[in-house]
Amino acid sequence: MQLLLGSGGFRTPDRLAxxxxxxxxxxxxxxxxxFVPYALKDHDRYLEAMxxxxxxxxxxxxxxxxxxxxxxAVGEARAIYVGGGNTFRxxxxxxxxxxxxxxxxxxxxxxxxxxxxxxxxxxxxxxATTNDMPIVYPPAFRALGLVPFQVNAHYYSGATFVRAGxxxxxxxGETRDDRIREFHEMNETPVIGLREGGIIRVEEDEYxxxxxxxxxxxxxxxxxxVGPGGRLWPPPQGVR
Amino acid sequence: MQLLLGSGGFRTPDRLAxxxxxxxxxxxxxxxxxFVPYALKDHDRYLEAMxxxxxxxxxxxxxxxxxxxxxxAVGEARAIYVGGGNTFRxxxxxxxxxxxxxxxxxxxxxxxxxxxxxxxxxxxxxxATTNDMPIVYPPAFRALGLVPFQVNAHYYSGATFVRAGxxxxxxxGETRDDRIREFHEMNETPVIGLREGGIIRVEEDEYxxxxxxxxxxxxxxxxxxVGPGGRLWPPPQGVR
Numbered sequence: 406m407q408l409l410l411g412s413g414g415f416r417t418p419d420r421l422a423x424x425x426x427x428x429x430x431x432x433x434x435x436x437x438x439x440f441v442p443y444a445l446k447d448h449d450r451y452l453e454a455m456x457x458x459x460x461x462x463x464x465x466x467x468x469x470x471x472x473x474x475x476x477x478a479v480g481e482a483r484a485i486y487v488g489g490g491n492t493f494r495x496x497x498x499x500x501x502x503x504x505x506x507x508x509x510x511x512x513x514x515x516x517x518x519x520x521x522x523x524x525x526x527x528x529x530x531x532x533a534t535t536n537d538m539p540i541v542y543p544p545a546f547r548a549l550g551l552v553p554f555q556v557n558a559h560y561y562s563g564a565t566f567v568r569a570g571x572x573x574x575x576x577x578g579e580t581r582d583d584r585i586r587e588f589h590e591m592n593e594t595p596v597i598g599l600r601e602g603g604i605i606r607v608e609e610d611e612y613x614x615x616x617x618x619x620x621x622x623x624x625x626x627x628x629x630x631v632g633p634g635g636r637l638w639p640p641p642q643g644v645r
Numbered sequence: 646m647q648l649l650l651g652s653g654g655f656r657t658p659d660r661l662a663x664x665x666x667x668x669x670x671x672x673x674x675x676x677x678x679x680f681v682p683y684a685l686k687d688h689d690r691y692l693e694a695m696x697x698x699x700x701x702x703x704x705x706x707x708x709x710x711x712x713x714x715x716x717x718a719v720g721e722a723r724a725i726y727v728g729g730g731n732t733f734r735x736x737x738x739x740x741x742x743x744x745x746x747x748x749x750x751x752x753x754x755x756x757x758x759x760x761x762x763x764x765x766x767x768x769x770x771x772x773a774t775t776n777d778m779p780i781v782y783p784p785a786f787r788a789l790g791l792v793p794f795q796v797n798a799h800y801y802s803g804a805t806f807v808r809a810g811x812x813x814x815x816x817x818g819e820t821r822d823d824r825i826r827e828f829h830e831m832n833e834t835p836v837i838g839l840r841e842g843g844i845i846r847v848e849e850d851e852y853x854x855x856x857x858x859x860x861x862x863x864x865x866x867x868x869x870x871v872g873p874g875g876r877l878w879p880p881p882q883g884v885r
């Protein structure tokens with residue numbers, strides 16, 4: 406399998422350059438990539454913005470939403486790129502359009518799959534480690550299962566803060582580590598907390614971490630921090 | 646209907662004093678309150694912590710999880726308090742134990758209902774404006790519908806920041822306003838973004854905002870900020 410899974414937050418020039426450089430290496434000679442914009446509401450505008458903002462890395466993006474038969478478009482694509490947005494909306498669309506099996510089949514047969522943020526969540530066994538608001542009720546949380554772990558995109562450690570006057574005030578909602586701990590109260594699958602600007606490149610059984618660090622959470626063990634270039638999978642063992 | 650709906654973040658002495666003071670006025674002469682701990686995993690520990698941390702405001706809390714027949718316990722309770730935690734886990738339990746109708750019926754008949762964070766989400770028409778991670782797939786997102794609006798608990802405006810060395814670094818995930826806008830791309834119900842430390846007190850058709858401000862989002866209008874004591878419902882009209 407050939408996967409390129411981005412966390413999100415590719416909003417600085419350095420991060421954008423890293424992402425587009427990785428895309429060029431990943432898609433290589435492929436000239437046209439099937440783009441899946443279902444995580445946002447306005448598909449046409451999303452497709453246009455991808456090119457306008459340079460997020461296409463020079464590749465021609467073909468919008469699946471313009472295809473009369475989206476499943477056939479997946480069947481005929483040379484590569485696929487699932488964009489970010491709201492994961493509930495994305496997974497709902499993939500179920501409603503019956504696209505999960507055909508994507509899984511094509512990726513297993515070698516078609517390169519790229520995802521960012523919600524598109525990375527979609528590559529996991531389920532969408533249960535998304536950060537998004539449940540704005541629509543999907544038929545299931547089951548996702549593509551292209552990797553044997555869950556990814557928590559836009560991962561950060563510690564508390565968050567919001568601006569208050571000239572300073573910052575702590576926000577008391579659950580931290581991301583709290584949320585992942587709660588996930589492991591109800592589920593077994595290891596979770597990779599992928600910091601913004603980070604990318605996981607998968608080539609068959611090789612899992613490479615690029616651009617930013619990650620924290621790997623295995624149920625029953627202490628989480629382990631991994632830096633770019635470090636071993637991501639099988640998961641490093643924490644003590645407990 | 647008698648409702649006391651807290652946002653969350655009652656972690657400072659001032660906020661805690663405000664909350665417990667409101668509870669004393671709200672529950673009044675009632676000596677025992679049925680506590681619903683399903684949003685957390687360890688129900689016994691949750692119940693003990695409520696009293697240990699003073700969050701019981703002196704009232705005797707009876708844990709619904711220790712009742713052989715939870716629906717009957719709701720039927721016989723003089724007041725109910727639904728605690729915070731993970732909203733998916735809470736709503737899943739309310740559906741599985743078939744408690745939604747009996748709670749709705751008792752509250753309509755005058756039983757005081759208090760909720761904090763996930764317990765406030767549960768009072769809304771659906772759980773679709775929660776901030777929580779979808780760690781379990783509930784049979785539906787439908788909730789109690791005790792109020793005609795959605796509440797987004799732990800609301801904040803603007804970007805979030807995380808610590809980076811001695812300073813702060815912006816986090817690029819969707820802001821809360823982005824998420825509520827996405828909710829309104831798929832849903833019609835107005836949303837009250839309730840800041841941490843804030844409480845909504847409902848007495849029949851009177852909706853009072855206490856302790857912190859809120860931002861009211863009506864689909865198709867600009868959001869409107871409301872301060873403590875201000876009019877929350879019917880929603881103030883923004884321009885657009």
